[in-house]
Amino acid sequence: MxxxxxxxxxxxxxxxxxxxxxxxxxxxxxxxxxxxxxxxxxxxxxxxxxxxxxxxxxxxxxxxxxxxxxxxxxxxxxxxxxxxxxxxxxxxxxxxxxxxxxxxxxxxxxxxxxxxxxxxxxxxxxxxxxxxxxxxPPESILTRSHAKPGDWIFVTGTLGDAAAGLALLKNELMIEDKAARDYLTDRHHYPTPRVLAGTTLRRIATSCIDISDGLLQDLEHIVSASEVGALLHLDKIPISKELGTHVNDLESALKLACTGGDDYELLFTVPEEHRVSMETAMSSYNLPVTCIGQVTGAQGKIDLRLNDSPFSFVSVSEKGYQHF
Ligand SMILES: [Mg+2]
Incomplete structure (x- = not known):
């Protein structure tokens, strides 16, 4: 042909x-x-x-x-x-x-x-x-560079599912439950682009990025472009029931959620004065959003907390997907 x-x-x-x-x-x-x-x-x-x-x-x-x-x-x-x-x-x-x-x-x-x-x-x-x-429209463009100390850090959907799905496909993760396996591999193959969430955040969010390389790495892009820091509450990170139930140690699930790529959820920052209107708009569209932390003035620094205690992953080098 x-x-x-x-x-x-x-x-x-x-x-x-x-x-x-x-x-x-x-x-x-x-x-x-x-x-x-x-x-x-x-x-x-x-x-x-x-x-x-x-x-x-x-x-x-x-x-x-x-x-x-x-x-x-x-x-x-x-x-x-x-x-x-x-x-x-x-x-x-x-x-x-x-x-x-x-x-x-x-x-x-x-x-x-x-x-x-x-x-x-x-x-x-x-x-x-x-x-x-x-x-x-002009004045409505979302970028990575306008997050301000005090802004709340939000994500759409749940994190780590796509990475768990990929690990399942590569036989690096075993899950007995077929429905959970199918759900996670589907999240890897069929991510949902958050188009409606993106337009809803116009004039509301101070910064926004889609999570393609992993939460920590993409948050670092916002932190560095905005010249701010971030405090992240790992226990607040939204984990699907399929991931949470079937990857039974918390650190493994959190690692997938923080460093696994390919979720294509939106990570964004919202000032206090827009928080309620954002949450109302998102819930009227049935778009789940979760507050996972706050922007700080500690330039370039991302502080991880688990139940209010400082936390770091065993292997800190695994921040996310590296292209080269
Ligand atoms: Mg992107």
Missing amino acids: NEFRLIRDYFTENSFSRKDVLIGVGDDAAITQVAQGQYLATTTDTLLEGVHFLKGTSPEAIAHKAIAVNLSDLAAMGAEPSWISLSLSLPAVDDEWLGAFSNKLKALTEYFSVQLIGGDTVKGQLSITITAQGFV
Whole structure:
């Protein structure tokens, strides 16, 4: 199959469409209209087989994750997603794989009202690069750099599930209960980009980041960009019942929650005066959020406490996922 038939068959006739796309897939470049008075947010992420997903991962899980990680980055900036471009490197044209991949892609783009506006395919090692774009009004952009001492530190959802799921898939963790195993591996394969939480935090949060590399490492990004410190209450970290019940020593569960990557929850800071309105807004959308600590003036320092006593992990070097 040539590249043109591949793009047409799987990605053109199978695409969600938006009114602000004048020309999508099929010409030399896409032409889109940026909503008036809005800024355009752009992010790119690559998923490489053997690095970001295990060999043998289903095409559905790969498509989901490729989109989710990008939309999660937009959410962390307070942006509402609009368009994606896809660059796909495939070892061979496999119709069954492409059918499953493109169907999942279509389902997700429809769910988030995002249009695929361009792409490229090459022959090579299995790898998926997605560029996602979205809109954010001026004055509403969320960044890592405006946390202030006294702000409360919050996270969405639960932490550590994706890392536990990966450990299960790699046989580094054993859990008897099948339902718990399925839940955790699903959290690894199908993370939820917190798009609605991100837009809800506009003008409320002073800083925001999505947790891709692990809570401690991503909190360090906020701490260093904002030139502040943080006090983290480990006993407050939200742990799912599946993780808490089946990883029975507390330190192992906390380690997964603090240093495991790939949760794609939002980590954000909120000043006292916005705390109640944030919690009310999040609960009206059924988005669970948990306060896990407070921003301090101790520049660059993250203090860990467990039940109000100082705590450090046995291996402090394992702060999170290192890319290089
Ligand atoms: Mg990010």
